Amino acid sequence: MILELDCGNSFIKWRVLDALASAVVSEGVVDSNHALIERLRIITPLSLGNCRLVSVRTTEETGALIELIEREFGIAVVGAKPAREMSGVRNGYEDYERLGLDRWLAMLGGFHLAGGSSCLILDFGTAVTADFVAAGGEHLGGFICPGMPLMRNQLRTHTRKIRYGDEAAERALSAHVPGRTTVEAVERGCSFMLRGFVLTQVELARAYWGDDFTVFITGGDAELVRGVAPEARVVPDLVFVGLAMACPLS
Numbered sequence: 001m002i003l004e005l006d007c008g009n010s011f012i013k014w015r016v017l018d019a020l021a022s023a024v025v026s027e028g029v030v031d032s033n034h035a036l037i038e039r040l041r042i043i044t045p046l047s048l049g050n051c052r053l054v055s056v057r058t059t060e061e062t063g064a065l066i067e068l069i070e071r072e073f074g075i076a077v078v079g080a081k082p083a084r085e086m087s088g089v090r091n092g093y094e095d096y097e098r099l100g101l102d103r104w105l106a107m108l109g110g111f112h113l114a115g116g117s118s119c120l121i122l123d124f125g126t127a128v129t130a131d132f133v134a135a136g137g138e139h140l141g142g143f144i145c146p147g148m149p150l151m152r153n154q155l156r157t158h159t160r161k162i163r164y165g166d167e168a169a170e171r172a173l174s175a176h177v178p179g180r181t182t183v184e185a186v187e188r189g190c191s192f193m194l195r196g197f198v199l200t201q202v203e204l205a206r207a208y209w210g211d212d213f214t215v216f217i218t219g220g221d222a223e224l225v226r227g228v229a230p231e232a233r234v235v236p237d238l239v240f241v242g243l244a245m246a247c248p249l250s
């Protein structure tokens with residue numbers, strides 16, 4: 001079996017594939033290395049052969065996780081590395097190593113799923129990112145802005161009177177009418193910021209490519225913007241699609 005990990009700034013997304021990498025055996029989201037190990041230990045039968053991962057965390061943090069997995073399961077861990085060019089996509093950053101690896105893999109995955117035509121990749125995690133890949137594979141660059149967790153936490157930390165818990169936040173997002181409580185006003189307001197971001201990015205893609213492009217939406221908060229661009233493909237495992245391309249096993 002193959003263990004796949006996507007280590008973002010807030011959460012570790014994990015999944016276990018069967019030995020042929022043809023089916024997902026188990027998957028989930030955890031908030032710490034410890035929770036990951038605990039969660040994996042209860043999968044039976046578990047016979048991991050190898051592990052591939054992508055991380056946007058520090059070298060130290062990523063190294064510690066790799067060491068932990070190697071020790072715990074006795075398997076080799078392969079980490080995705082930055083590249084100037086891969087699978088037909090050319091990294092557009094002035095310094096290609098500075099581009100977030102999660103963005104890079106989502107681009108590889110998106111370009112592949114789009115069959116090599118132009119695509120716009122939107123990722124709604126701790127941060128929100130947009131990346132533009134033209135037909136032919138040239139990465140034009142992208143945008144980074146705060147995601148839902150950062151926006152709501154900024155309001156909670158930098159104002160005196162915006163205070164609410166996670167459960168109220170979740171309830172508030174069941175509708176999009178103007179809020180009549182603080183939690184509704186903030187959660188729905190931030191959600192509209194994300195939705196507005198989708199629209200402006202799609203507008204920019206249209207200016208470049210007319211109607212000839214595919215929009216991909218991924219990341220933990222993808223559901224908040226689903227439906228804003230009805231033509232968009234919501235692909236929760238887009239980073240994993242790219243991870244398999246960047247780190248083939250065997």
Ligand SMILES: Nc1ncnc2c1ncn2[C@@H]1O[C@H](COP(=O)(O)OP(=O)(O)O)[C@@H](O)[C@H]1O
Nearest residue numbers: 008009010011029124125126148149219220221
């Ligand atoms: N099952 C889930 N577990 C944890 N967070 C989730 C889940 N589903 C949606 N989310 C939301 O996803 C966001 C984090 O997205 P994610 O892509 O995991 O971020 P990152 O890659 O930066 O760690 C948070 O706002 C969180 O509330």
Ligand SMILES: CC(C)(COP(=O)(O)O)[C@@H](O)C(=O)NCCC(=O)O
Nearest residue numbers: 008009056098099100125126127144
């Ligand atoms: C932009 C990001 C913070 C997004 O991380 P995430 O929200 O997925 O945790 C990450 O891709 C990153 O650290 N990138 C390096 C900076 C850059 O891409 O320019």
Ligand SMILES: [K+]
Nearest residue numbers: 008102123125
């Ligand atoms: K991410």
